[in-house]
Amino acid sequence: MLDDELREQLADWVRPIQHLAIPDVAVLRRRARRRRARRAGAAAAVTAVVAAIAVAVVASLPGSGRPASSRPQPGSSASWRAAPGSWTRGTWQPAGPLPAAAASPAQAPYFVTIHGAAAVVTDAYTGHVTATVKPSAAARFAGVAAAGDDRTFILAASAAGTVTFDELRLRPGGQLASVVRLFSVPMPVVPAFAVSPDASLLAYATVTGLEVVRLAAQTARTWPAAGGELSSLSWGGDKTLAFEWSAVSPVATVQPAGAGVRLLDITATGRLLPASRLLIGYCPSSQLCTGGPVITADGATVFATNLVLSATIRSRVEEYSARTGRPLAAVTPLADVANGGGAACQPLWADPSGAQLTVFCGTTGVVADGRFSPVELHLPRGILNSAGQDFAW
Amino acid sequence: MPVPHDDFAEFYEASYHRVVALVAAVVGDRQQAEDIAQEAFARALTRWPQVGQYDLPEAWVRRVALRLTVDAGRRVRRALALSAALTVAQRRRGEAADPLASTALSIALARLPLPQRQVIVLYYLADLPVEDIARDCEVSVTTVRTRLAAARHRLGRELKEADESEREVPDAR
Numbered sequence: 001m002l003d004d005e006l007r008e009q010l011a012d013w014v015r016p017i018q019h020l021a022i023p024d025v026a027v028l029r030r031r032a033r034r035r036r037a038r039r040a041g042a043a044a045a046v047t048a049v050v051a052a053i054a055v056a057v058v059a060s061l062p063g064s065g066r067p068a069s070s071r072p073q074p075g076s077s078a079s080w081r082a083a084p085g086s087w088t089r090g091t092w093q094p095a096g097p098l099p100a101a102a103a104s105p106a107q108a109p110y111f112v113t114i115h116g117a118a119a120v121v122t123d124a125y126t127g128h129v130t131a132t133v134k135p136s137a138a139a140r141f142a143g144v145a146a147a148g149d150d151r152t153f154i155l156a157a158s159a160a161g162t163v164t165f166d167e168l169r170l171r172p173g174g175q176l177a178s179v180v181r182l183f184s185v186p187m188p189v190v191p192a193f194a195v196s197p198d199a200s201l202l203a204y205a206t207v208t209g210l211e212v213v214r215l216a217a218q219t220a221r222t223w224p225a226a227g228g229e230l231s232s233l234s235w236g237g238d239k240t241l242a243f244e245w246s247a248v249s250p251v252a253t254v255q256p257a258g259a260g261v262r263l264l265d266i267t268a269t270g271r272l273l274p275a276s277r278l279l280i281g282y283c284p285s286s287q288l289c290t291g292g293p294v295i296t297a298d299g300a301t302v303f304a305t306n307l308v309l310s311a312t313i314r315s316r317v318e319e320y321s322a323r324t325g326r327p328l329a330a331v332t333p334l335a336d337v338a339n340g341g342g343a344a345c346q347p348l349w350a351d352p353s354g355a356q357l358t359v360f361c362g363t364t365g366v367v368a369d370g371r372f373s374p375v376e377l378h379l380p381r382g383i384l385n386s387a388g389q390d391f392a393w
Numbered sequence: 394m395p396v397p398h399d400d401f402a403e404f405y406e407a408s409y410h411r412v413v414a415l416v417a418a419v420v421g422d423r424q425q426a427e428d429i430a431q432e433a434f435a436r437a438l439t440r441w442p443q444v445g446q447y448d449l450p451e452a453w454v455r456r457v458a459l460r461l462t463v464d465a466g467r468r469v470r471r472a473l474a475l476s477a478a479l480t481v482a483q484r485r486r487g488e489a490a491d492p493l494a495s496t497a498l499s500i501a502l503a504r505l506p507l508p509q510r511q512v513i514v515l516y517y518l519a520d521l522p523v524e525d526i527a528r529d530c531e532v533s534v535t536t537v538r539t540r541l542a543a544a545r546h547r548l549g550r551e552l553k554e555a556d557e558s559e560r561e562v563p564d565a566r
Binding site for chain 1: 545
């Protein structure tokens with residue numbers, strides 16, 4: 001392409017911006033004031049973190065009294081260390097019992113969305129909002145993850161360079177039971193996170209890799225990773241984590257080595273890629289890409305999105321063996337992404353064995369015995385194609 | 394055109410659209426671009442006694458905005474991918490898409506790594522010499538030249554492929 005042509009096309013492309021209204025300087029002043037407040041908050045948070053680290057270091061010295069909560073648990077690896085961040089002691093509670101294998105999706109009706117400034121709990125079958133949670137002052141919710149009991153969710157909120165994780169618990173009718181602070185870590189954003197079905201483990205991506213935290217013991221383990229991005233974390237029980245590893249650039253033509261759906265056994269140590277195994281290659285051909293894994297609670301089955309690229313972009317949900325990575329079945333028909341409002345087909349919820357699941361594929365539906373049946377589920381418009389992690393079921 | 398920068402409001406009004414346009418071309422999203430540009434101007438406002446004395450306060454704002462695009466890059470990743478995919482589908486269906494995401498150029502730009510996108514936009518849209526781009530991106534002039542060459546090559550290839558793909562499916566939807 002000629003230089004002049006490129007110059008001209010770029011100028012044409014951004015020309016509509018010349019007609020944008022310029023916000024008043026007062027808007028900038030308000031923004032600057034908020035920023036000053038955030039920085040003051042961040043300074044306080046750093047002080048708290050430094051103090052927490054100092055306490056942890058002193059406690060771990062030989063001869064020091066070590067807090068019972070950071071003691072390695074029987075049968076666990078000694079390589080777990082004190083979890084980073086500032087913790088609220090004694091607040092974590094395990095999730096309730098999981099639905100039975102092959103349970104009907106109707107037994108798990110509640111999902112949580114981040115909508116505006118609030119986290120909203122909705123009954124998917126009636127559309128009723130059963131609870132709304134606001135973040136603490138000056139914070140905004142950055143994402144939500146679901147445990148396996150349909151009553152326990154983890155909310156991440158960010159403010160002043162700190163991400164805070166809270167546990168949200170619902171009553172059987174979906175009403176709010178409690179929101180308790182678990183811990184906060186100094187980082188500006190949390191790119192992706194997931195909580196295990198029993199809510200005992202929280203995995204979160206950082207700019208340098210993956211962190212898994214044992215919430216009861218307040219211990220953590222890190223797997224460094226570079227050259228790609230972690231997303232779509234999903235727990236298979238409390239040992240296996242499925243995730244997508246792909247290029248940081250949105251639609252890069254060159255993917256990093258080992259890109260695709262990968263499985264990590266959290267007893268493995270070392271760097272993330274050697275410690276995990278590639279289950280499904282990201283784009284095995286120029287016409288097919290696979291991502292967005294959801295692994296079942298029994299760790300046996302992975303559901304993932306296939307993007308089929310041809311004259312149009314179509315997608316479907318495919319079932320894979322978590323042991324071999326072999327495709328087992330296409331659980332939805334192929335649907336044009338544009339017909340789904342821009343959202344690709346994707347699994348939304350699966351029972352612990354994967355026999356039944358709810359999916360979105362142009363329309364919402366339930367898959368039982370390998371058969372897709374449309375069922376109206378009350379999902380907020382556009383929630384499945386928003387950036388970030390604004391939806392959890 | 395010389396910009397009077399003894400008064401912030403005047404400077405802000407004179408340079409706002411240029412900064413938003415530049416950021417929009419880098420991140421591919423108008424609202425995100427406005428947000429980033431406003432943050433950069435807000436930072437300039439808090440330091441105006443100092444920034445206002447610079448020869449080119451707009452260069453300072455631009456540099457801050459570019460740094461913010463790096464922070465924002467991860468968050469817009471999914472939106473960009475989706476926007477690119479959706480745009481292709483919409484174009485083939487003959488629907489009007491977001492004017493900032495409706496061209497083969499915007500899709501090809503979104504495919505570039507962020508550092509290459511930055512230099513292409515600074516060179517071709519902001520019309521800056523490579524020395525200034527090197528300062529803005531905090532890299533050497535050689536790095537800028539290398540990134541420019543790589544980005545040009547890749548853009549050319551992507552646009553050619555897009556053109557051929559359009560011709561292959563003239564009646565699609």
